[in-house]
Amino acid sequence: MPLAKKISIGLLGGLLCLPGMAQAAELDPAVQALVNEVKELRMRLNQMESRLEDAKKKAEAATLQADKARMEARKSTSTSLKASSMLSKAQVKKAEGVLTEAGKRLTIAGAVELEGYYEKMDPKNGEESKTSGLDLATAEVFFTANINDYTTGVIHMLWEEGDDGVGLDEGFIVLGDTEDMPFYLMGGRIYPAIGMFESYFISDPLTLEVFETQATAAEVGWNGEWLSIGAGLYNSDVAEIDDAPDDNINTFYARVQVETPEEMLNGAVVKAGVAYTNNIAGSDFLREQVPGDGLDDLVGGWSVMAGVEFGMFAFTGEYVAALDDFKAGELGFAGDEKASPSAYNLELAFMPLDKWTFAARYEGTSDLYEEHPEHQYGLAASWEFLPDTAWSVEYLRGEFENDDTRDLVTTQLAVAF
Structure with a gap:
């Protein structure tokens, strides 16, 4: 479980107990100040968790975009290499054909x-x-x-x-x-x-x-x-x-x-x-x-x-x-x-x-x-x-x-x- 959620749950449990304590203390200023601080802390934690969630979504989106870019790059490179390979093979085949035909017809030694x-x-x-x-x-x-x-x-x-x-x-x-x-x-x-x-x-x-x-x-x-x-x-x-x-x-x-x-x-x-x-x-x-x-x-x-x-x-x-x-x-x-x-x-x-x-x-x-x-x-x-x-x-x-x-x-x- 994320740390923010653990802290939030703990503080929430504490807040459930605070009203009774506040009533028992007849709005003791010290207790009231503590309640206010907990509320503010909870608000900040919620904001932090929201920002973390947004950051996570952005990171995942960026990762997906990067993966997509890499896939496109690989696809482009693969196509380029394939075309180059096909061209080379065609050239080699053509050259071998010429040389082989000449070899079949004439051999020179001396x-x-x-x-x-x-x-x-x-x-x-x-x-x-x-x-x-x-x-x-x-x-x-x-x-x-x-x-x-x-x-x-x-x-x-x-x-x-x-x-x-x-x-x-x-x-x-x-x-x-x-x-x-x-x-x-x-x-x-x-x-x-x-x-x-x-x-x-x-x-x-x-x-x-x-x-x-x-x-x-x-x-x-x-x-x-x-x-x-x-x-x-x-x-x-x-x-x-x-x-x-x-x-x-x-x-x-x-x-x-x-x-x-x-x-x-x-x-x-x-x-x-x-x-x-x-x-x-x-x-x-x-x-x-x-x-x-x-x-x-x-x-x-x-x-x-x-x-x-x-x-x-x-x-x-x-x-x-x-x-x-x-x-x-x-x-x-x-x-x-x-x-x-x-x-x-x-x-x-x-x-x-x-x-x-x-x-x-x-x-x-x-x-x-x-x-x-x-x-x-x-x-x-x-x-x-x-x-x-x-x-x-x-x-x-x-x-x-x-x-x-x-x-x-x-x-x-x-x-x-």
């Missing part, structure tokens, strides 16, 4: 590689020579267009040190090769899969330098989760002399490769492959060694590769070879000797940190005379010190069939985009 080298040749007979220099080893751009769910077009433009200008390195169309359609047809200027040529070094392995092949070819195949099969054909410049002039497709190749999913072997990935071609002289290097591009008989070739990746370690090995001899005089570097070229490459990589790779290589060739080292070995290190930016360095020691030796140090700054 790389630029700057290399510095130091080479020391120490021939068995003759004076030692040293050379060094800087090369823009690679400047390339890939344009990949996803025409629809099952059609892709690729254009690869490449410039290398010594080239007269930027040229078309690859240009091909792929039909299929998707998750729901693993079968594919590929046609255009490609690198037929005579070998895998995988490496952790700056320098290309000898297997690639000798047997890499580029041609306008057609290939069909199947790319599954762990099995890949392909076969193709093309018209090589190197043909049998009896077929001259050569106006017909004369070369075919086939490959099979398996690669285990990571979950199959507790994180380890094992891969292996084998390839065959009926015309190993179709490779870029050997083709230049065939006088007049003519052979009595085409010489077949094959390759086998295997690799494993587990944790911080990776190993890869490959062997590529002719299946028969080229006759005397059919390969320029062999002179009047028969030759059955081959090459192999073994590499072990160690990746103790996310951005670091260390590797060791041992490779060699057979029946290539002084064109390439008979044995070569070395070490390499690569560090991705910024995103898509890597610095690498390697050392290779080459020993040739004629007992010449070569020491080659190469460093590279590469960016990918």
